[in-house]
Amino acid sequence: DQQVKQNSPSLSVQEGRISILNCDYTNSMFDYFLWYKKYPAEGPTFLISISSIKDKNEDGRFTVFLNKSAKHLSLHIVPSQPGDSAVYFCAANSWGKFQFGAGTQVVVTP
Amino acid sequence: DTGVSQDPRHKITKRGQNVTFRCDPISEHNRLYWYRQTLGQGPEFLTYFQNEAQLEKSRLLSDRFSAERPKGSFSTLEIQRTEQGDSAMYLCASSLRTGGVNEKLFFGSGTQLSVL
Numbered sequence: 001d002q003q004v005k006q007n008s009p010s011l012s013v014q015e016g017r018i019s020i021l022n023c024d025y026t027n028s029m030f031d032y033f034l035w036y037k038k039y040p041a042e043g044p045t046f047l048i049s050i051s052s053i054k055d056k057n058e059d060g061r062f063t064v065f066l067n068k069s070a071k072h073l074s075l076h077i078v079p080s081q082p083g084d085s086a087v088y089f090c091a092a093n094s095w096g097k098f099q100f101g102a103g104t105q106v107v108v109t110p
Numbered sequence: 111d112t113g114v115s116q117d118p119r120h121k122i123t124k125r126g127q128n129v130t131f132r133c134d135p136i137s138e139h140n141r142l143y144w145y146r147q148t149l150g151q152g153p154e155f156l157t158y159f160q161n162e163a164q165l166e167k168s169r170l171l172s173d174r175f176s177a178e179r180p181k182g183s184f185s186t187l188e189i190q191r192t193e194q195g196d197s198a199m200y201l202c203a204s205s206l207r208t209g210g211v212n213e214k215l216f217f218g219s220g221t222q223l224s225v226l
Contacts, residue, residue: 009150032211041112043201043217044153051211089152091215096141097166097205099214100152 003027004092006101007045014109019077021104023090028069030092035064035075037086038103047088048075080108112136114218116202122224123192130188131221135204142185143215144177145201153201160207161187192225199223 004066005024013019036044050057050064050073057064060083063076077084085108090101115134123129135142141160145153155177157167161182174192179185188198199222203215 006152032213034214036215036217041219041222043116043203043219044215046214046216049212049214079163091152093211093213096158096213098143098155099146100154102150106142 001103002029004090004099004101006090006104008104009102010107011106012107012109014079015082016033016079019075019080019106019108020107021075021077021088021090023073023075023101024071025073025092027092027094028071029094032093033064033066033073034091034093034098035062036089036091036100037084044089048068056103077106082104082108082110084108114202114204114216116200116218116221118221120189120222120224122226124192125192127192129188129223130186130190131200131223133185133187133202133204135184135202135216136206136216138161139204139206139216140159140172140182141205141207141213142179143203144185145203146192147199147201147220156187156200161211168196189223192223194225197223197225 034049035047038044066073087103122184143158147153159179176192199220201220203217
């Protein structure tokens with residue numbers, strides 16, 4: 001039962017442009033959403049999060065948007081940098097139980 | 111280094127053997143999670159502990175898998191009679207649950223298991 005979905009397995013973006021990653025969820029009980037970044041052979045690292053009572057959270061180049069009515073969240077990275085090339089996972093939390101999407105591979109090209 | 115530590119980083123074993131992995135969480139964290147990840151998939155929940163109590167175990171988890179967290183500190187994950195389908199990255203994560211909703215997981219580097 002995949003309750004968190006990332007429908008784009010990959011994304012290629014030019015350096016300096018905006019990267020937009022999307023995530024959909026089905027469980028309305030999720031109350032906290034997170035984005036993680038993962039490099040090969042390493043564990044995921046926390047990037048940014050948003051509570052269900054908010055619709056936007058910014059941290060430097062990273063902004064997460066939440067649309068509760070559509071059960072959709074997105075991560076914007078601007079400007080994209082070569083070091084942003086990684087797999088990005090969307091995660092959702094309900095009562096301490098985290099569920100992850102399948103990830104989106106981002107490649108930032110010069 | 112005060113992050114989550116996992117040992118070993120890599121494990122190669124033959125089918126049918128038992129393997130054990132260790133995780134040392136961030137010291138002040140009260141929750142510890144085990145996840146499994148295969149190529150092209152996100153981390154899949156296996157089990158988690160609050161202090162020393164195992165609160166939930168995935169129903170997808172075979173009886174060959176067992177986890178412990180004695181004294182609420184480090185944790186071990188044992189897989190008995192390994193099968194080729196057990197080959198995956200096993201991730202440990204810890205968090206500080208204080209009652210609010212903004213709980214964040216901090217992951218270790220994982221243990222890559224290959225069952226031959």
